[in-house]
Every structure is written in structure tokens, then in C-alpha cells.
């Protein structure tokens with residue numbers, strides 16, 4: 001039954017699926033706009049530190065929980081430490097995944113709009129300043145936004161009904177490397193633009209004056225978002241890993257590739273932003289303004305644009321599939337729902353969140369929570385609250401409450417590999433660094449410090 005649900009037959013399949021989950025709009029849309037909002041270099045440095053000190057260890061903590069039991073978070077905690085209240089964090093994961101996937105699919109809808117426009121030859125051919133207006137008028141139109149978002153979700157759930165290994169995984173295995181190659185081509189193109197070095201300077205010149213607390217919180221949340229942490233996604237995926245796969249190597253591969261894609265996206269976007277005299281802190285619309293301007297000056301721009309949005313679409317759907325799988329797996333395992341019933345319920349709940357967030361820039365633009373519209377609120381609270389809280393829980397659980405032996409067995413594959421340096425490092429980060437860092441961040445934005 002379980003094997004049927006996701007069935008990663010090979011180690012490559014499992015790692016590829018995890019990379020597919022990690023690489024998505026988080027890297028290509030969110031990372032550049034957050035870096036732009038937070039002044040560039042210093043944000044990126046903090047981001048990288050967060051990946052190494054928190055991201056990889058927390059990814060390992062999810063892998064240990066998932067693979068040692070081959071269960072979801074709740075079932076795993078019940079098996080490993082009967083009676084432990086940590087099982088309730090499974091609900092944070094499920095609710096977090098519904099909210100995140102809800103607003104994330106709105107951006108997937110934007111990708112479809114841009115894909116549609118580029119394929120039909122209508123995207124390019126405007127003045128650079130017009131791209132901002134075009135984007136604003138698009139997100140201000142309720143029917144188009146809702147239509148594309150719902151269409152995206154329908155495709156997402158159709159793929160989920162067919163099982164992952166047959167459909168999207170195979171496609172993703174081709175699309176992800178292609179996306180990578182395409183990003184490299186775009187990087188070279190951006191670096192050749194006049195004045196591109198100002199963009200590189202912005203990206204890699206570290207100036208802490210521009211960062212502040214907000215930037216540090218954002219960088220941490222972004223690291224969790226990008227690596228798919230904190231909402232039990234990787235617990236679910238690793239519950240299908242084989243017992244002999246090297247967890248640490250897989251975690252480093254997944255995080256390394258994910259980070260590379262984010263940095264490459266930055267190198268595509270910022271040299272162009274500065275070369276065309278645009279605003280780096282444009283917020284969520286950043287790439288939708290810049291990319292058409294970039295494609296426009298490339299020979300064969302329409303083809304590049306279409307290819308890029310096709311690949312971005314695939315990168316996005318492998319991420320939303322992993323997010324959708326969290327509530328589905330949970331309902332099947334814990335409430336003994338049939339897969340179809342779990343899928344339908346997840347689809348209904350996610351669509352409700354998605355439609356409301358798709359309307360955040362039009363019909364519901366007056367509705368604000370802590371000064372943000374619904375979309376921006378979810379984009380804040382998903383990574384910076386749900387993921388951090390979930391990450392805190394798995395770090396504390398594995399660091400302090402799980403038997404050392406279980407961790408050791410997972411890190412060494414029952415004594416077959418050495419974990420002389422890895423284990424003390426992971427345990428130190430999970431016990432001390434991650435909890436302290438996350439608690440400080442929470443105390444900060446609840447206003448206590």
C-alpha cells in the first residue's frame with residue numbers, strides 16, 4: 001500500500017524527488033525577491049550560514065525520523081517514543097502545508113499566465129517599464145488569477161491521482177537538469193549585459209547595515225522554505241528511502257543543488273536589474289518584471305521565454321506535489337481515509353486557500369492581517385512561522401528526546417558507515433544552535449527582544 005503511494009524504487013528516484021521538492025519557485029521567484037528586499041550580499045551570507053548550520057542538520061533530523069520508521073511524523077513519534085507530545089507537530093505540518101501550497105499555487109498560476117503569453121507570442125515587445133504595469137494589471141484581474149491558479153491545482157491533483165513515479169518524476173528527471181542548463185545560459189547572458197557588475201556587487205558584497213533583524217528572519221525562513229523543511233515533507237519522503245542510502249550524502253546533495261539553483265537565479269536576475277536601471281526591492285513581482293526584459297534582448301527571446309516558463313512550471317509542480325502529499329499521506333495513514341478521499345479533501349481545502357490568496361491583489365485587496373494582504377501574510381507566516389516552528393520541533397525531538405542509538409543507526413546505516421565527525425556536528429546543531437537561533441528569532445518578532 002505504502003509503496004504504491006509514492007514508491008521511490010531507487011535511491012536516485014528518492015533523491016531526485018527530494019531535489020524536485022526543494023527546487024521550485026522558492027529558488028527562482030522567492031530567493032531573488034527576498035535578496036532584493038533585504039539588500040543583497042549580507043542576506044545571502046546569512047542564508048548560506050543558515051543552510052549549513054540549520055538547514056542540513058534539520059533535514060537530517062527529518063530523514064532520521066522518516067527513515068527509521070517508514071512512517072509519517074505522527075506514526076513515527078508514536079513508534080519511537082510512545083506517548084510523546086511531539087506527535088502533535090504533525091498537525092503543524094499538515095496545516096502549514098495547506099497554507100503554503102495554497103498561496104504557492106497562486107504564483108504557479110502566474111507562471112502559467114506567463115507561459116501562455118510567451119507561447120502565444122504576446123509576452124515580449126514592450127518597453128521595460130511597461131512590464132511592471134502589465135504584471136500589476138494581471139494580478140489585479142480576479143478571473144484570470146483564479147482561473148490559472150485553479151487550473152494549476154487541477155493539474156497538480158491529476159498528477160497525484162496517477163502516482164508519482166510514472167508521471168512527474170520521469171518528466172522531472174529530464175526537466176530539472178534542463179532547467180539547470182538554461183539557468184547557466186541565462187547567467188552568461190546577464191553577465192554580458194552592460195553594467196552587470198553592479199548586480200554582482202549587490203549580490204556578493206556583504207554590507208550588514210542593510211540587513212537588520214528583518215533580513216535575518218527572512219533569510220532563515222527562506223532557507224527552510226527552499227529546502228522544504230519544517231512541515232514534515234522530508235519525513236514523508238524519507239519514509240520511502242531505502243535503508244542503505246547514505247543520508248548525510250543525500251542531504252548534502254539536495255541542499256547543495258538547491259542552493260546552487262538559488263544563487264544562479266540571483267546571477268540571472270540582479271545583473272539585469274542593475275543593467276536596466278530597475279528596482280531590486282520590487283517584492284514578489286520582481287522576476288515577472290525582469291525576466292521579460294531579459295528575454296527581450298536575447299535573440300530568439302520568445303523561444304527562450306517559453307522554454308523557461310515550461311521548465312519553471314515543472315519545477316513548481318514537483319514542489320506542490322510534495323506539499324500536497326503531506327496532508328494526503330497523513331489522512332491515509334492516521335484516519336484510514338482512502339487515497340481518493342484524502343486527495344479530494346486536500347484538493348478542496350487547498351483550493352479554498354488558493355482562491356482567497358489569488359484574490360489578494362484584486363477583490364480582497366482591502367483585507368489585511370498585520371498590515372499585509374492575504375497573499376503576503378501567507379508568504380510571511382508560512383516560512384517564518386510554520387516552517388521554523390516545525391523545524392524547531394524536529395531539531396529538539398531528535399537532538400534531545402530520541403534515543404542516541406536510533407540516530408546513530410540511521411547515520412551509520414546500522415554500523416556500515418562512519419559518522420565520527422558527522423554525528424557530533426549534527427547533534428550539536430540540533431541540540432543547541434537550531435533551538436537557540438529559532439527561539440531568538442521568535443522572541444524578536446513577538447517583540448520581546
Ligand code: TRP
Pocket residue numbers: 021022023024025026027100224225226227228229230231233319320322323387
Ligand atoms: N522547497 C520548495 C521551493 O523552494 C517549496 C516546497 C516544496 C516546500 N515542498 C515543501 C516548502 C515543503 C516547505 C515544505 O520552491
